[in-house]
Amino acid sequence: MSTSTGTFPVKVHWESEGTSRIPFMAYTDPDQHKKELERFFYTKHWNYVGLEAEIPNTGDFKRTVVGERSVIMVRDADGGVSVVENVCAHRGMQFCRERHGNKKEFVCPYHQWSYTLKGDLQGVPFRRGVKQDGKINGGMPSDFQTADNGLNKLKVATRGGVVFASFDHEIESFEDFLGPVILGYFDRLFDGRKLKILGYNRQRIPGNWKLMQENIKDPYHPGLLHTWFVTFGLWRADNKSELKMDARHRHAAMISTRGQSGKADQVTQVSSFKESMELNDPRFLDIVPEPWWGGPTAVMMTLFPSVILQQQVNSVSTRHIQPDGHGSFDFVWTHFGFEDDAEEMTQRRLRQANLFGPAGFVSADDGEVIEFSQQGFEQKPYHRTLAELGGRTAEDTDHMVTETLIRGMYQYWREVMEA
Amino acid sequence: MSNSNWIDATEEDSVPEDDVIGLQVGGRDIALYKVEGSIFATDNTCTHGHARLCDGFLDGYEIECPLHQGKFDVRNGRGTCAPVTEDVRSYPVRIEDGRVFVQMSD
Numbered sequence: 452m453s454t455s456t457g458t459f460p461v462k463v464h465w466e467s468e469g470t471s472r473i474p475f476m477a478y479t480d481p482d483q484h485k486k487e488l489e490r491f492f493y494t495k496h497w498n499y500v501g502l503e504a505e506i507p508n509t510g511d512f513k514r515t516v517v518g519e520r521s522v523i524m525v526r527d528a529d530g531g532v533s534v535v536e537n538v539c540a541h542r543g544m545q546f547c548r549e550r551h552g553n554k555k556e557f558v559c560p561y562h563q564w565s566y567t568l569k570g571d572l573q574g575v576p577f578r579r580g581v582k583q584d585g586k587i588n589g590g591m592p593s594d595f596q597t598a599d600n601g602l603n604k605l606k607v608a609t610r611g612g613v614v615f616a617s618f619d620h621e622i623e624s625f626e627d628f629l630g631p632v633i634l635g636y637f638d639r640l641f642d643g644r645k646l647k648i649l650g651y652n653r654q655r656i657p658g659n660w661k662l663m664q665e666n667i668k669d670p671y672h673p674g675l676l677h678t679w680f681v682t683f684g685l686w687r688a689d690n691k692s693e694l695k696m697d698a699r700h701r702h703a704a705m706i707s708t709r710g711q712s713g714k715a716d717q718v719t720q721v722s723s724f725k726e727s728m729e730l731n732d733p734r735f736l737d738i739v740p741e742p743w744w745g746g747p748t749a750v751m752m753t754l755f756p757s758v759i760l761q762q763q764v765n766s767v768s769t770r771h772i773q774p775d776g777h778g779s780f781d782f783v784w785t786h787f788g789f790e791d792d793a794e795e796m797t798q799r800r801l802r803q804a805n806l807f808g809p810a811g812f813v814s815a816d817d818g819e820v821i822e823f824s825q826q827g828f829e830q831k832p833y834h835r836t837l838a839e840l841g842g843r844t845a846e847d848t849d850h851m852v853t854e855t856l857i858r859g860m861y862q863y864w865r866e867v868m869e870a
Numbered sequence: 871m872s873n874s875n876w877i878d879a880t881e882e883d884s885v886p887e888d889d890v891i892g893l894q895v896g897g898r899d900i901a902l903y904k905v906e907g908s909i910f911a912t913d914n915t916c917t918h919g920h921a922r923l924c925d926g927f928l929d930g931y932e933i934e935c936p937l938h939q940g941k942f943d944v945r946n947g948r949g950t951c952a953p954v955t956e957d958v959r960s961y962p963v964r965i966e967d968g969r970v971f972v973q974m975s976d
Contacts, residue, residue, distance in 0.1 A: 555955065563937060567952065567953070573953040574938030574940065574953060575939075576936065597939075
């Protein structure tokens with residue numbers, strides 16, 4: 452039985468009805484983590500599973516997760532995308548071990564129960580028993596039906612080559628889930644052009660999964676934490692920018708447009724910008740505007756709860772948040788380009804991708820501050836964070852000097868969690 | 871007719887009515903089936919999960935594999951349902967003096 456003490460409260464305590472002060476216990480409680488999985492990952496939310504370009508041919512599959520549940524995204528025999536849970540209907544084994552591959556069917560190695568690519572059970576060994584000395588031994592009961600024993604099938608939504616899935620078959624449409632504003636930015640990036648997979652980064656970050664969402668809902672840290680950005684004039688506090696949310700404040704877009712020049716006199720409030728600093732290999736910052744941008748040079752989208760969609764100049768990627776307990780998550784980056792990219796553009800996207808991922812010039816910092824935030828929360832669970840830059844409410848803004856998106860996310864969190 | 875590739879497999883009476891047996895014929899694993907007094911021969915290995923068809927169950931002219939319930943028509947080896955995607959090889963059969971001969975052309 453848990454006992455409340457000054458250091459260890461029994462349950463999450465918010466100081467007010469607002470969300471500008473977020474209790475550390477929102478990040479540290481295992482029971483609450485299960486409630487989050489249930490309410491955000493397993494019901495009423497579309498979760499990212501991958502890109503159609505990862506599975507172009509019949510039988511191509513990718514093993515991934517929805518929340519903490521292992522699933523398989525597969526190109527089925529009809530050319531559609533199916534997502535099935537990676538748990539055998541027989542003895543519950545996670546039968547698929549490979550991360551990617553191609554199969555004609557799924558067969559659990561334990562007892563060879565065999566399923567179609569859509570997850571329908573085809574046959575089970577010795578269903579009618581085994582013949583021996585003129586009699587038949589064993590077999591399944593006569594009322595056993597293959598139709599009742601398929602894999603768990605998820606509902607699937609695809610748009611612009613991106614695949615989302617849900618265990619919840621009563622879920623609203625993907626378009627309603629995003630809302631018109633966020634959907635507009637989604638369609639800006641995934642406008643129907645075929646995607647080309649460039650590669651993956653994977654990392655495990657020892658912090659609560661929500662911190663990754665918050666990191667990309669916080670436009671105020673890059674110029675302060677990521678000194679690399681500042682040194683080379685890539686982030687400036689006077690960048691033209693907007694922050695937008697869906698009506699329920701769960702998703703967001705940070706939209707920014709770089710100034711055209713890196714001259715020091717245009718840089719405000721950023722002390723470490725050094726005009727004399729130059730990259731040894733300037734191709735790294737060889738940025739070429741693309742027609743589909745339609746103005747903004749960077750749009751970072753947070754789709755709650757599972758994915759971040761990144762366009763940072765010519766580098767585009769999805770970043771999949773895969774929780775593993777309350778204090779850890781895997782972060783999987785899929786770098787992509789477009790099928791009509793010239794080779795030069797592909798190389799440019801790959802070079803710029805060096806900013807990102809576990810060892811990226813910029814993103815390595817984020818993994819570390821998330822880890823150290825979690826450590827702070829764990830040692831002082833009665834305390835709370837302070838997210839009051841730009842006020843205590845949540846609304847769209849036309850500047851970056853605010854934590855409005857974090858406050859918005861926790862409004863939604865409190866509503867759904869009833870906490 | 872040349873007899874060179876007709877191989878004496880077994881006695882006709884050793885194949886039970888409406889059932890299947892497995893045996894070696896000319897170095898291959900062969901399944902023999904008897905349906906309404908006629909004998910048919912196919913390879914004995916399922917093209918799907920590589921189980922022995924002689925451990926399966928004969929329903930009329932269809933042999934059902936014991937592992938995943940794929941089915942083949944024993945008269946021509948044709949796969950008749952999922953998960954079978956590839957037919958099994960079938961062989962001509964002739965009965966002479968109470969013996970079963972299987973034509974093994976390679």
